[in-house]
Amino acid sequence: MSKSKLAAGISDREAEVLALVGQHRSNAEIAAQLFISVRTVETHVSSLLRKVGVTDRRALAERAAEFDRVEESGAAAAVLPSSLTSFVGRERERRTLREAVRAHRHVTALGPGGVGKTRLALAVAADLANEFTGGAWFVDLVPVTDPAMVGAAVARALGLGEQQGRSLDESVSAALAERRVLLVLDNCEHLRDGVAPFIEHLLANCPNVTVLATSRARLMVPFEQVFTVPPLSLGDDAVALFLDRAAALGWPVDAEQLARVHEICGRLDGLALAIELAAARLPTLGLDGLSASLADPLRLLVGGRRADERHRSVRAMLDWSQALLTAEDRCVLRRVSVFAAPFTAADAMAVAGSPELDPIAVADGLARVTEQSLLTVVRSARGTRYRALETIRRYEREELATAGELDEVLTRHLNWCAATADELAADPAPATRDWRSAFDAAADDMRAALTWAAVLPKRRADAHALAISLAQLAFTRNLISESQRRYEQAAALTDDPVSSAAALRRAAEVAGCRMRGGDMYRLYRAAAETIGGAGDSAASARDLATAAITVFRMSDTLAQPVAAGEAAALLSEARELAGADPAALAAVALAECGVLADPTVAEGESKTVALEAITSTDSARTDLPESETPVTVAISLAQRAVELADRTGDPLARSAALDALAAAQCWAGDIFAAAETTRRRGALLTSMPLTPGSALERVNALSEAADIGIGVGDLRDSRRWAEQLRELPLLAERGDFATSALLVADALAGNLDEVLTGSGRFIDAWELSGRPYAPGLAPAAAAVAMAHGLRGDDASRAEWLAIVDTLGGTSDHRFAYRAVFDAIVLLDHGQPERALAELATEPDALNERTIWIWRHWYVALRAEAAVLAGHPDARGFVAAARTTVSGNPIAGPIVERAAALLDDDRGRLHAFAAEFERAHCPYQHTRSLTLAADDRA
Incomplete structure (x- = not known):
């Protein structure tokens, strides 16, 4: 094993797994090749993520390749490029x-x-x-x-x-x-x-x-x-470098010629690059020829003295190098200088070719220029590439301008970038390893071309198109911050308000994928202003309403809260502009749902806003129910939003409206209806192509589906949704978020080994992210604490409960899930009185947003604790819980098991154990056998 792997603490088995991850093998393929279980592979991968210090599998595969390069070079714990030549002197x-x-x-x-x-x-x-x-x-x-x-x-x-x-x-x-x-x-x-x-x-x-x-x-x-860094000392290092490079070429210098070498190095001012290039000419020119080539007349090709004497010497050396090339080869070299990154011969032909320089001449020129050490050959898995040293590249760009070819060649380079971007966009297998390599190889040139074109008025249209392409490709590559920035750049590069607003909307969607709610809000408002200025009131209404709903849907991601009443004001403006446009009306209806649900608005004001919304628009809507509670208003508004979204035929609008309906149903306490709505939403998004908008909706939908599955006792589906969430490319770098839903589902099911394995990835990702305040992740940490509690590891449980507190959220927010997890541990340890104390608050006294998916678990465990603690009203607890949890395949049997215990009918407990087994909840299955005093427990 290499020293770098040993330094990272990687075991032999982990090294084998790492090598296969580097080959982009799946866990199943790795397990089959190494004759181990998939679970064992997952454990090794989680450990490697922690030891190598990366947060996703893609980065781990790249690091595997780096370890291999380090091993081949014999380096220790360093990722440095190896040199083909020795380091001399200094x-x-x-x-x-x-x-x-x-x-x-x-x-x-x-x-x-x-x-x-x-x-x-x-x-x-x-x-x-x-x-x-x-x-x-x-x-x-x-x-x-x-x-x-x-x-x-x-x-x-x-x-x-x-x-x-x-x-x-x-x-x-x-x-x-x-x-x-x-x-x-x-x-x-x-x-x-x-x-x-x-x-x-x-x-x-x-x-x-x-x-x-x-x-x-x-x-x-x-x-x-x-x-x-000084020039090489002329007495020792400079001469030693020349002699070393000359010997490597098979041209050793005789001792009697050392004075001539010293002279040459002195005239090159001891500059290492100049000396190396001079030594490379020795086989063709000899020492006499080198001395002649460095005479003053050739130095005058610079066009006068420069302030930087050393730079003047490099320029003189490059002038001299140019003089040794044919006119054709000089043309090839200066034209390929526009490439920012290594390029292929085919790339050079596309950019450097012209009527007077055919493709064969370009290819031949590349070979001859490379032989003269003015280009470097870079070998990679994608074939042979060429690259100019930066000093040479800068010089050749000046030569390109002097020859009057700069604009023409840069235009060809821009066209090459655009064509390459089109090819990448048309690839039927985006985001694969080959696609990523192809993008990475071209991305720096696209960025360079965009930088050049963006400042020239006559190239603004080309720059806009390239910025859009680069934004799309960067998103596919999961470079989402660059994607947002390129969309914003594209919006600024066009005078067409329709195109500009479209780019701003896409930038807003990418900002949402980045969990930057403030940017999303700002960009939708900018889109509304841009398109509104062009007279498209309906489109402006859609953007204003979407900005308003962003305040509520993305509230957890706003760096700074939006001023009170600002979203409602946007909604009012959007309502006035919407007219009869279906998409605008759907967006307004969705925003009305958000305003009603806004916890910062007083209940009376919320009702007023909602009532005004329902009575001020489409007369064909469903009337408000007679009992005008905020909950009933929310249901009506959400149903209307779904109806309007369905009319648009836009799946993203329908997804957002279904999200609002599911939230309203949860608010109303009908979590089974919310689960069905969420399933509809998931099915709607499954076949959608990947765009920033669909990616954002899919993350949200899968996250909520996993949560609601927990709420209705469908742990198998909850885990399935959570696994899909974890595999989304958008979450490749968010091991904490992607793992959190799985941790909760596995903990409640009793899959404790999986919880403890996943907890390693969770904590590593959270710490690599800088241990941010993230209340949404706190239930996952509480689930891990519960798993340690069930294992009897009180010290680890305390550590994870401290993490829960660090992740944040008010004590009210934490109450429901903390009470559920704590009660499970206390009941398991035979402390029902303490468990009942944790669950003492009446569930209806808890805020619906706090108890939401935890209501069934809360009331079921409360009933069990009351029975086991001998509470005088235990039967009342059971009766109340029965009404609430009816239809829940886990909470329901927990309540009925409590009733059997209350009736001292332990014979029924085996039947409940079977129900828990069917519900994929092995922990409650085992607990039923324990309560029945069954030896199998």
């Missing part, structure tokens, strides 16, 4: 920089292009790798053209994905919060506006992270320690 600089990195949390290796900053930084990182338990990681920023994408580049290098509710920058800092890591950020100068705030945020939130950056200019970050 012992003093290497030692000094190494000590600087040990002493300071941020060191910038500063120097001009070609001086050797990257090689020195990599050598130092390799020296220090074993001192950083979290490893040394290299991030190449050369392909990144957008400062906002620095965090994305770092996340990709670390194998991290975006976590819902957090930007990639925040996800990186959360993942590295407690890890001791050396992060090498290479080539920062063109991204200082993005790198500086990223480093500042990272160091402020990750006390054990050290950053070693390379740049041509200071990053101006607080506490930045600058180490100026």
Whole structure:
């Protein structure tokens, strides 16, 4: 096993599982190959997620490949690129920089292009790798053209994905919060506006992270320690580098020629890149030819002296390199310089080809230019690619402008990006491994082309189209923060209000997928203003009403609460603009449901709003019932919203309306009706193609289906919905949220091994997310605490109850589920009096939003506790519970079992055990046998 795997604490069996995960095998395939159970595989995968420090299976597969590269190179706990050539000299600089990195949390290796900053930084990182338990990681920023994408580049290098509710920058800092890591950020100068705030945020939130950056200019970050990388010393290092590279080419230099080598290195100012390129010319020019090529007349090709003498020397060297190429090869080299990332020969043909430069000439030119060390060959699983060093690329872009070809070639590159985006969008198997690789290979070029085109008025239409394509592709790649930003960018790149509003709506949907309710609200309001300004009142009404409903449907995700009455004001405006448009009327009706359910609005005001809504629109609606309680009004409004949504034929509108109806039915206490409505909603969304809107609805629908399944005692379906939720790509980085519903269902069923296995993934994901305040996750933590309680592990139970408190929620909010879980443990431990005390509050005295899916469990366990505690009104508890839980396959038998105990009829308990078995609740099955004093328990 490699040292890096040992350093991560990975066992031999886990290493086998990790290797197969890296091959993208399913758990079932891994189990079959290793002759172990699927459950054992799940346990190993959960452990690997924790040890490797990632939150989803995709990132784990990428890290598996990195471990393999590390093993092949013999490195220890470092993910650094291996070099094909040796590191020569610079012992003093290497030692000094190494000590600087040990002493300071941020060191910038500063120097001009070609001086050797990257090689020195990599050598130092390799020296220090074993001192950083979290490893040394290299991030190449050369392909990144957008400062906002620095965090994305770092996340990709670390194998991290975006976590819902957090930007990639925040996800990186959360993942590295407690890890001791050396992060090498290479080539920062063109991204200082993005790198500086990223480093500042990272160091402020990750006390054990050290950053070693390379740049041509200071990053101006607080506490930045600058180490100026000098040219190679002419007496030793520069000559040694030349001799080493010449020998590697099979051209050793005789001792009597060392003076000539010293002269050449001096005229190149000791710049490492220049010396390496000069040495590469030795087989074709010899030392005499090299000296002649570096004469002053060739230096004058720069066009005058430059302020940076070292830069002037690099430019002179590149001018000289250009002079050694044919006109055709120079044309190929300058044209392919527009590529931001490694490119294939076919890509080069598409961008560099022209009537005077046919595809064969481009391919031949690539080969000759590569032989001259002006391009580097990059081999990958997707074939051979080419890449220009950044110094050369910058030089060639200037040559492209000088030749008058810049606009033409950039346009071809833009067209290539658009065509590539179209191919990716048309792929019948999006988000597969091959598709992801293809997207990753092209994404940096798309971003670069978009950056260029967005600032030119004549390219705005092309930039808008590319921004839309990139937004769609980024969403499929699960880069949802970039997707939102690209949609917003697209909206700003068009003067067509219809297109702009459409992009803003899609951006709002993506914001919802990110759990950014504030952004979602802002973007729908912007869409309403944009389309309203164009005179489309109905569309504006839809957007205003959707903004209003966002306040209620996404209330838990609002960073700042919306001002009181603001949503109601939007709804009033939307109602005035809706006219007879079916979609607008459906959106308004849905928003009315939200306003009525708003807990911040007084009941009387809610009724007024609801009544006004029902009496001010469509006369064909169902009239309000005579008993005008908020609950009956809510049911009427929700039913009307469903009817109007059905008329639109829009499945997303129908899903949202069914969600409102299910919520109203829960509010009314009819959880079986809510369960049926939720099933209808799930069936509606199953066959929908993946879009931000459908993804958001599907997450919401599956989450609620899993919850309501618990409420009606359908644990098997609840678990099935929860498993589907966990497998959604959107939740790949949210192990805490994706696992929470499963934890609750398994805990109530009594699948304690599964609970304790899943709890590892839950806690790891929550901690990697920075231990956020998340009341919605608290029931899952309480379920884990219950599992430990049933196992008799009081210390672990106390730890998880503390996590429940940290996750948040008011004591009232926590009361129902905490009482249920605590009562199960207390009853199991033979303490019915204490259990009854936990359940002492009358269920009707609890807020419906608090008790919601827990009502049946609450009253059933309350009846059992009353019977076992000998409460004088135990029979009354049983009778009241019977009415409530009728039809629940688990809560119902719990109540009837309590009645049998009350009648001292233990013979009936075996029949209840069978009922629990049919209901997939092994814990209550075993408890029935225990209460019957059956030895099988």
